[in-house]
Amino acid sequence: MYQYDNYDQTIVDERVAQFRDQTERFLAGQLADDEYRPLRLMNGLYLQRHAPMLRVAIPYGLLSSDQLRMLAHIARKYDKNYGHFSTRQNIQYNWPRLEQVPDILADLASVQMHAIQTSGNCIRNVTSDHLAGVAADEIEDPRPYCEILRQWSTFHPEFSYLPRKFKIAVTGATEDRAAVAVHDIGFYMTRNDTGEVGFRVLVGGGLGRTPYIGAIIREFLPKRDLLSYSEAILRVYNRFGRRDNKYKARIKILVNALGAAEFATRVEDEWQQMDRDALTLTDAALADIKRRFTTPDYQAFDGDAPAFAAKLGEDAAFKRWVSRNTHAHKLPGYRAVSVSLKTPERPPGDATDAQMDTLADLAERYSAAEIRVTHEQNLVFADVATQDLYALWQGLDALGLAVPNIGTLTDMICCPGLDFCALANAGSIPIAADITNAFNDYDYLYDIGELKIKMSGCMNACGHHHVGHIGILGVDKKGVEFYQLTLGGSAASDAVLGDRLGPALEKERVVPVIRSLLDVYLEHRQEDERFLDTYRRIGMTPFKDRVYGAEDEIRRSA
Secondary structure (H helix, E strand, C coil): CECCCHHHHHHHHHHHHHHHHHHHHHHCCCCCHHHHHHHHHCCCEEECCCCEEEEEECHHHEEEHHHHHHHHHHHHHHCCCEEEECCCCCEEECCCCHHHHHHHHHHHHCCCCECCCCCCCCECCCEECCCCCCCCCECCCCHHHHHHHHHHHCCCCCCCCCCCCECEEEECECCCCCCHHHCCEEEEEEECCCCCEEEEEEECCECCCCCECCEEEEEEEEHHHHHHHHHHHHHHHHHHCCCCCHHHCCHHHHHHHHCHHHHHHHHHHHHHHCCCHHHCCCHHHHHHHHHCECCCCCCCCCCCCHHHHHHHHHCHHHHHHHHHHEEECCCCCEEEEEECCCCCCCCCCEEEHHHHHHHHHHHHHHCCCEEEECCCCCEEEEEEEHHHHHHHHHHHHHHCCCCCCCCCCCCCEECCHHHCCCCCCCCCHHHHHHHHHHCCCHHHHHHHCCCCEEEECCCCCCCCHHHCCEEEEEEEECCEEEEEEEECCECCCCCECCEECCCCEEHHHHHHHHHHHHHHHHHHCCCCCCHHHHHHHHCCHHHHHHHHHHHHHHHHHC
8 A cells, every 4th residue: 555755745735725725715706617617627526417526536446444434434424425436446426515525635635535636637547457466467566657657647737738638557467457458548567578577558548439449559668668658648649639629639539540650650759859867767766666555464375274165165155255256366375355336225336434434444354454446346355365255255245245246247337327427318327227136146147157238328438338248328319318239348458349239229128138138148159158259259140130130120021
């Protein structure tokens, strides 16, 4: 867990005081709406459908138990007793009162948290793999590099008013669990031919109304050049990105317009002309950042605890949860545990204040007092000894958070949609509830296997629908909610955009159509094939014929 130094704390405290003064002047009528708007956005404050929404930064998804308790306190004191964990590994509060937001920021600052640059046309919260530092397939822990990027980008004078928002993700593993390819800049840690660890650099990924998978512009970037090369990319974007049309202002539009090769050439030219010495990441600087990360006091185990194996044999429900919700750890005798926030009782990604408080207690007891937030809107206890898994499971079960559905179709990504968002065209939360209630048989879910459903209430794609194995997009047709489905998307190492299934569907048809799609999959799959694998092998036609075949026949005969 990264620990603030004096510079970090001073920056956060001074921002609180600045925003308090700005908000007081706005409420007193001394600042106009158009003057206050960029100030509140740079502090993560939106005006939503019903009330302000405050987005709080959780850098690379890492929380201490004390910080989680503070998030619970804020939900209880200033909101409606819950928070919503988002696909940027952040948390959002949907009901704060405007005049109380400076107080919320002050409370956050007391535990080394803030809402700086969680909105606005700037570099947003840097995201990463939720298993960073413990993953068995990791080349190197990416979190120190995420922290270096965070420090470099915070209040960067040249990049505070970019053409549009800018998002960076970093992963250090061979499997992409951070959706790196759909970010403005994506960094994959890799080794070159001599064994040196550096970064493969992707640029121009992003979703929204014009989705793209990022293009590789450099196969290997030495660690020392992380900041200078990032600065070169941002300078090219800042200079040539469009500012006349916000829908065409993202870097993905520029990369596509120029072509990846030409964009890479411009970055290389800019990079060669820069004075890079001040931005060179030295071994000493990297070591200093790494020292500011606390590490768990791991015990030495030969393997899994005998009591753990015994409980697996005694308790079928526990065994089922372990098989779905725990993951390999780099050290013997430990597992990483996913806490599903996809329960029938609450919208995907939501957690109550009481749940957050208890999760903080459980993290202190069983996982080095740390919690991770995933971009798929779940939480992770990264360092659980197998001897403690049964007790942790019992604690989670008492909270209603031991749902064994990680990686299944009910483990959905879902934006707040029309229930909260002023930009949404259709509801997402009610559709998620319909799907969860319809597919509640675990034997069926496990037979289906890995299936990622991702749902957005509008073209902004906060729910990542473009890269869902099944993507669902809410659209408005003359005031009526319809849903457009896509198939075959992926945000993993094989990232690809999904294909449109056909005309948008009425709300009541979404669940039956999903069931039809699953029927086609089960009829055609070969041994051990995931839904995505079967789709890639047989293509769209069998799925489309099953959903629209009868309608097309009626249309042709009319």
